[in-house]
Amino acid sequence: MWIALPAGHAQAFPENLVSRARVSASSQASPADGKYGVLRLADGNRATHWASANKALPQWIRIEWDQAQEFDTISLQIYHTQARNLYAGWKRFEVELSDGTKRAYTVQPDQDVVNARLEKPCRAKWVQITLLEVYEERTYVGVDEVGIYLDPERRIREPKPIARALPREAIRVLGGRPHPSVYVTAADVARARRNAEQTEWGRQTKQEILAAADKWLERTEEEWLRFLPPPGACYAYGFTGCPICRSSWGTWGGARCSWDRPGTVQCTQGHILPDAKHPDDGSGYKGPDGRVHYFVGSWNAWVTEQWLNAINRLGHAYALTGDERYAERAAFFLDALASIYAESTSGSWDYPSSPPSGRFARPWYQVARTLVPFVEGYDLIYTSKALNKPSLRPRLEKGFPKGPTLQQRAVGTADAHGKSWEGMTRRDNIDLNLMQDGAYYCYSHSFSGGLHNGHADYMRGALAVGVLLGIPTYVYNAVESPYSIYAMLANNCDRDGRYYETALGYAIHCRNLYLTFTEPLRHWSDERYPKGVNLFANDRFRAFYELPDLTMDVAGHALNYGDCGPDHAFIFPSDAKFSGTDYTFAEHLYAGCTGAERERFARLLRYLAGGDVERARAAAPNRTWLLYHADPVPGAEAPSLPEDLHRKVFGSWFLGQKGLAILRDGSGAEAQGALVRFGPSLNHG
Ligand SMILES: [Zn+2]
Structure with missing residues (x-):
């Protein structure tokens, strides 16, 4: 041409x-x-x-x-x-x-x-x-x-300005948002209460949430406060394991720690550390081989991650019951953590970066992984008067050690200080020293130019706080910047609805990340976006979530390419197809769409559920989400798949951009298939 x-x-x-x-x-x-x-x-x-x-x-x-x-x-x-x-x-x-x-x-x-x-x-x-x-x-x-x-026509131009983070003092916090409004709205809370009354899986889910929350009502505040790490303390994954037997004691919130033996970890062989031969002053025990074992660092990580989980469960219990005891305890834990959050800037000390950076145990982009559930729990109790009580921070600060903290002395992460004043409320402390601090950390790291999953994490962390507290800069950054969710979709999702990386596992992880943009963006409202931003209106976005797992299935096997290991499994092929991952995505598509699209996804749900959606919901892993978002799906029969999807699951499919041809023939026990590849292998990076 x-x-x-x-x-x-x-x-x-x-x-x-x-x-x-x-x-x-x-x-x-x-x-x-x-x-x-x-x-x-x-x-x-x-x-x-x-x-x-x-x-x-x-x-x-x-x-x-x-x-x-x-x-x-x-x-x-x-x-x-x-x-x-x-x-x-x-x-x-x-x-x-x-x-x-x-x-x-x-x-x-x-x-x-x-x-x-x-x-x-x-x-x-x-x-x-x-x-x-x-x-x-x-x-x-x-x-x-x-x-x-010699340029009389002025054809030599200035370069385009590079998108850069605004300084923190230029970020406007408008407030005035309704609550909850980040991941759920008041209408969603009403739906959750309805589902808890009218469906069996809803009743069961509520019971599980309350049981998990009740555990955190035990003990007094002063008893819990004994476990709060000092500002700038050590945090660690605990990679090096037990110095005695080399076995593991687990990581972060999954470490083998117990409230009954504070400051210690227990390896799978039962060794409790530190002990007399393996002391730890808080900065780790250095073994004869030079490796550092972070016992106290793992304990500190465990405390902060356990309390994060507590805040989240307590928030949901409050939303479902309106019982102020749950809000009160969640507000206490949030206020306690917010009193050391802005100061604890190293992340895990055994994460490979120098100096280490992050918040509590989480390094770099992982800061968003914990900020998001903090936001979720906080948003659910935001209107409670428990947040108007005085903050612990001014009192706690008087008891904290003076001078440079352990992180600055031991690993060189510069100390930072949150804001504090006599009479500040819990809400002041949490808004400023946890939410805004974590959000700015994420926002300021979202301009590096990469569009990878770590970048998506930074974006969604700032976005969540932006929608919580009314910070337009963070919302606009997520939808308008050169590194926005739309830039990620356009670059990372191809025309066949596939993720650009070859690894199937990371492709699913990416889908889960992008999904967390949908609700905050839809719930946002201001003059520029009076009805929020609806990602489900984007064709590419919807295609990304339509059966990504089953379309890569041939006779019961996931397509074996890229960085998959060898697949030796014997599988008796069947035409009754199910994927829990695809089911979860189909629920999001159904909840997020309207009109003909919604009918299409109702059909998809009934197909995957074999006609019985309520039974599928009872077995789903994301039942807390379903509680707030699942509406009844009309119809009881098990339909066939829409024609285009039927061909991608049972017939042959050519994915030109990825360079894949999937050939399938036969049905039931006679199903067989072949994969033809000519495209690139793009490994995870
Ligand atoms: Zn051991």
Whole structure:
């Protein structure tokens, strides 16, 4: 196919006159044609740069021709933001021409490109650019490339601004949101109470929630407070295991700890640590082989993760019963944790990063994994008067050790401090020092440019708090930024509804992550989005959740490719297809859609449930979610699949973008199939 270009397109881009000049510099960190030599600023390659020999100022570069050239634009690409530890940011420089013209220019902080325009074209035999001042001294100053052009039509442009996080003080917190409104609304709470009365699975689910919550009503507040770690304490996965027998004691909330033996862990062989031979002052026990065993760090992680779970269960118990005792206890745990959250910034010390970063035990993007259930529980009790009581924080702070905390002394994670004042309420403390602190951490990490699952975590963490507290910046960032949920969908989900990575397991994990964007976005409301944002209206989004598991099934086997292990299983094939994963997604599609789409997904649910949706719900793993969102599904028969889905599950299917052809034939016990591949293998990264 031929494409006709508009005539103007053929016009040559202005020639860079530097390409036929001699260049020299006041100094250089290697010979002229070496790695950091002056020729590197005139080689047209943005991957190379010139570096000065040292930090002394002024430094200059000079561009010289045999004959005078005519030009009006000098474009300077500064080397600074790529390596700010080593290269100073330019502040003020001067341009001098051989005809005597002299101009001074100021550079903004972090500005990478300066297009210096002369008022009219000049003729000159040489140009000298002299750097006079930098923002902060570093080892070198550098230039990526220099361009000198005759550009009367102004075709040389500034680069597009890069999306960057706003500083925390510029984030507006508007408040005024109804509650609950992040993952459920008041209408959903009414539905949950109805389901708990009218369905068997609903009754059972409510009982389980109340039983789990009741456990946390035991003990007094003062008894629980003894377990609260100090600010900046050690947290750990506990990777190294038992120093005596090498067996594991579990990780985080799943560690083998007990309220009856505070500060200790127990390995699977029964060793309780620390003990007299393996002491731990809070920063870990260093074994003879040099490895560190974090007993107390694992205990601290266990406490914070157990309490997170408590807050979540107590919140749901409050939503289902209105019993203030649940809200009171959830508010207590939240307030206690919020008194050390903004200070506990290291994440797990045994996570490979230096210095470690995070909140409590969770490193980096994992901060969102715990922030989201904190938000869920908090939102459910937000209207309770239990949150108007005075916060523990001012009192607790008086008892905390003074000076640098353990994290700063032992692993070099910089200490941070939350806000505190006499008379602050629990709500003040939780809003500021847990919710807003965690959300800003997530938000500020969501501009790295990656669109991977870790990025999705950062986005959803900030989004949840944005919808909770009325912070438009976090909501708009999730739907409008270059790294939004729509950018993730467009880049990571292909036209066949498949995830771009080859690994089937990570593809399902990604779907679960994106699903957590749907409810907060739908529940948001402001002038810009009066009806919120409905991801289920997006074709690509819906396709991503339509039977992703069963469409990759051939005669009972998951397609064996990518990083799957060998599949030796004997399976008696059957036409009665079921996938718990697909069932969960079908419930979300049914709850999230309206009209003909909703009817399509009602059919899908009845198909997967063999006609008995209530029975399938009783066996579903996500019954807490179902309690709030499941409406009766009309009809009792087991229908066939919609035609397009039937072909993808039982017939043959060609997935052009992924380079897969799935061939199926026969039915029941005679079912057979083959996979043909020509596409790429994109492993998890
Ligand atoms: Zn052991």
